[in-house]
Amino acid sequence: MKFAFEDRIFSIVTHIALALLAFVTFYPFWNSAVIAFNEGTDTSLGGITFWPREFTLENFEIVLKDIRILKGFGISISRTVVGTFLTIAATAIFAYGMSRKELIGRGYYMVFCIITLYFGGGLIPTYILIRNLGMFDSFWVFVIPSIISVWSMIIFRTFFREIPPGLEDSARIDGCGYWGTFLRVVLPLSGPVIATLSLFTAIAHWNDWFVASIYINNNDLLPVQTLLKQTLDSNIASELNADTAAASFLAKRQSFTTKSLTMATMMVTAIPIILVYPFLQRFFVKGVLVGSLKE
Structure with a gap:
């Protein structure tokens, strides 16, 4: 009974x-969302914790009227889709x-592959x-350098080795070569x-801002996360182009702050x-554990 x-x-x-632990982890995200939905000038007064005090969608309207954000979304979505497909395909092969x-x-x-997990050439050799x-100011700089993931290769390799040999032997008997066996079995x-x-690869592509900050000088190729980083480093209002629809909107309504716009941008990108x-959660444990328990 005591036990x-x-x-x-x-x-x-x-x-x-x-x-x-869950509260400490989740609260910063929730508070950011609350600030994003709260009027900026009211937020500057302090005291915004769990619920918006002056609910507004103005912060999101300003952010989504900035043409740079819309272009950044296009670049981020494109690099995530193309980069994930090519990385998974090349790594699986x-x-x-x-x-x-x-x-x-x-x-x-x-x-040789394991060595690359612990040692890299460094930023300067990579830059050169x-x-x-010739990938400066090119969309492919987001995709080509990371097209092979050694960590994912190890997971794939271990999983492939656990597939019963009889299935591949049956495919060979039916006339499949290596490519046929790989694609059909x-x-x-x-x-x-x-x-x-x-999902892991897509998240890495979506969240990456560093590559564009080093290798991209063309503003039309900046992903949304790099734009968010710029927003965090400077005043977004001062960077808006005077010819954009966002600028005219700001001229009419000034109940925003840098912090409120930053939080709205964070929500839009996250x-x-x-x-x-939710659509891939059920694959997490099964997918990673099946591919990593045995070696």
């Missing part, structure tokens, strides 16, 4: 600790080759390489891993990727 009581106390303490026992020297190849490849069985790694989670 059961101690277990109950432990369970209660654990749930309280997890609830506090690479991993399938690495999973084949008949691949000569695969142990050495694996060592990108420049020599291996990939259809890899749905959970593909979905999970696709919500799209958040909406993807």
Whole structure:
């Protein structure tokens, strides 16, 4: 009885600790959303915590009237879709080759891949390489340098090795080569891993702002996250072009602040990727664990 009581106390303490951790993790996002929906001048007075005091959609209207944000969304969506597809496709093909026992020297190849997880060339050599490849101010600078993910390759490779050999042997008997076996047998069985790694890759592409800040000078190619970084570093109102519709809107209504516009921009950039989670959540545990428990 004493043991059961101690277990109950432990369970209660654990749930309280997890609830506090969840609150501490979620509250900054919630508070940012509250500020985004609150009138800017009222927010500057302080005291905005859990609910908007002066509800308004003006902050979002200003942000969405900025043509730079709309173009940035187009770039972010394009790089996320194209980058995720190419990365998953190239990495899965690479991993399938690495999973084949008949691949000569695969142990050495694996060592070379592992080394890249711990050591990199550095920013300056990478900068010189990108420049020599002619990818400055190019959409492909978002995609090509990260087209292979070694971490994802290891997950794919481990998962592929767990597929029963009899399935591939049956495909070979039916006349499939390596490509046929990969496309018709291996990939259809890899749905959970593909979905999970696709989400991780998409999030990395969507959230990245650093690449554009280094290699992109053309404002029409800046993704929305880089624009958000610029917003956080400077006053968004002073950067709006006087010829934009947003500028005329600002001239009529001035109940905004830099902080309120920044929070609205954060919400606009975060919500799209958040909406993807519920559709792929069921693949998380199954996809990652199945591809990583055995080696």
